[in-house]
Amino acid sequence: xxxxxxxAQVAAYERDGFVxxxxxxxxxxxxxxxxxLEAWEAARGAPIxxxxxxxxxxxxxxxxxxxxxxxxxxxxxxxIGPNILVYHSTLFLKEAHSAxxxxxxxxxxxxxxxxHLHVTAWVALSDASEAAGCMRALPGSHRWGSIAHDDxxxxxxxxxxxxxxxxxxxxxxxxxxxxRAGEMSLHHTDLVHASGANDTDDRRIGLAISYIPARVxxxxxxxxxxxxxxxxxxxxxxxxxxLQQALSPADRQQxxxxxxxxxxxxxxxxxxxTQSTP
Numbered sequence: 001x002x003x004x005x006x007x008a009q010v011a012a013y014e015r016d017g018f019v020x021x022x023x024x025x026x027x028x029x030x031x032x033x034x035x036x037l038e039a040w041e042a043a044r045g046a047p048i049x050x051x052x053x054x055x056x057x058x059x060x061x062x063x064x065x066x067x068x069x070x071x072x073x074x075x076x077x078x079x080i081g082p083n084i085l086v087y088h089s090t091l092f093l094k095e096a097h098s099a100x101x102x103x104x105x106x107x108x109x110x111x112x113x114x115x116h117l118h119v120t121a122w123v124a125l126s127d128a129s130e131a132a133g134c135m136r137a138l139p140g141s142h143r144w145g146s147i148a149h150d151d152x153x154x155x156x157x158x159x160x161x162x163x164x165x166x167x168x169x170x171x172x173x174x175x176x177x178x179x180r181a182g183e184m185s186l187h188h189t190d191l192v193h194a195s196g197a198n199d200t201d202d203r204r205i206g207l208a209i210s211y212i213p214a215r216v217x218x219x220x221x222x223x224x225x226x227x228x229x230x231x232x233x234x235x236x237x238x239x240x241x242x243l244q245q246a247l248s249p250a251d252r253q254q255x256x257x258x259x260x261x262x263x264x265x266x267x268x269x270x271x272x273x274t275q276s277t278p
Contacts, residue, residue, distance in 0.1 A: 003074035010078055013186060017142030018193075020177040020185030024071040024123065030182040034125045034205060036062040037091075051259055053091040056207070057227065057243065058255040063089065064243040067209050072121055073230050075186060076211045079119050083214035083231035086240075087111065087118060087224070088262060092158055092206045094133055094198035099156045101133070101196050103164025104172070106141075107210065108189040109149045110163055110266055112220035118189040118212040124179035125205040132204040133196045135185060136174035141192035158195075165192065179206070221268035225258035 002010060005019065013019045025033075040060070041047055048056075056063035066072065067086050076084055088111070094100045108116050128134040151163050174194065177185045187193060189210075198204045214234040218224050226237035233239060240258055243251055 002078045004071060005075050005078040013079055013188070016137075016139040016175075017191035018137050018139075018177065018185060018187040020187075021179050021183040022075055022186060023182060024069065024075065024184050025182035027182055029069075030125055033062040033066060034181075036060065037125070037205070047095070048091060048093065051255070053093070055089055055255055055259055055262070056091055057086060057089055057209075058240065058258060059243070059247055059251060061243065061246045063091075063207060064246075066123055066207055067227070068229050068242075072123065072184065072209070075184075076119060076121060077230065079186065080117055080211065080213040081231075083228075083234065085212050085214055085216075085226040085228050085233065085237065086209060087113070087212045087226050087237075088210040090208045092122075092195075092204075092208055094158070094204040096198060096201050096203055099197045100158050101156060102158050102194050103152070104138075104168075104192055104194040105149060105159070105164040106147060106190050106192055109146065111189065111210070112218055112224075112265055113189070113212060113216050114219045115216065116189050117216055118210055120187050120189070121184050121209045121211060122177075122179070122187070123184040123207045123209065124181050125207065126181050126203055127200075128179040128204050128206055129200065130176045130178050131198075132200045132202070133198040134176055134178045134204075135187075135193055135195045136176050137187060137191050137193040138172060138174050142188040142190040144190070144192070146190070147192070164194075218265070220265045222261055222265040224261050224265050 009019045057067040149163050217236045225240050227240035
């Protein structure tokens with residue numbers, strides 16, 4: 001029996017590769033998380049950027065609370081089962097009237113995991129409307145197999161390496177997945193998705209949390225780190241320790257080590273023996 005998602009939502013995920021929107025945070029919770037983030041940015045004197053925007057749950061209370069949020073985990077459990085790890089997270093923040101974008105891509109290409117069962121919870125901390133550059137997806141593309149990607153770094157590409165699929169999908173618009181603050185979308189690791197510019201007067205803020213069932217294994221040259229957030233950890237990853245004190249020296253060190261392993265894995269690369277295309 002499902003914990004949060006309806007049978008129709010589970011069926012939509014299996015058919016389309018995503019389900020959206022899913023209400024998970026109260027208005028107060030969404031506002032509080034955003035306020036904590038922006039208070040830190042104000043004290044720092046600049047918007048959050050790398051490295052803090054990656055694996056933020058190892059540094060900040062607001063992000064730690066999100067990756068452990070019961071409603072988020074209940075929805076994820078409905079899709080991948082009760083033994084859940086956080087493999088990675090990225091804060092995707094588009095400033096007001098920003099041309100920032102993300103190319104068409106599949107998450108699985110650069111995560112080096114098998115089997116491909118990971119699900120990303122994209123949690124909106126501000127409204128992510130179509131005008132704000134919400135995520136767009138090609139329904140059913142999670143069944144197309146692994147598609148060749150390349151790296152094209154560009155100043156406004158929100159993914160640092162600029163990875164994405166080549167010309168094949170440039171003319172596609174996909175299905176928009178708008179969210180209100182406190183809602184989330186869930187998408188499969190093989191889903192082809194992208195996002196465009198923010199043409200609104202507000203920032204578009206979303207935390208993308210990559211959840212995996214504990215039975216998934218890394219396939220690359222470097223053993224990555226992961227955090228068990230529900231159920232049992234089966235020992236396939238270097239275990240992360242839950243945040244103890246936000247931005248403490250010990251927690252900053254753990255964050256640095258975990259992120260270094262993730263980057264080393266991407267830099268080393270891994271080429272599967274076969275690839276398929278739609």
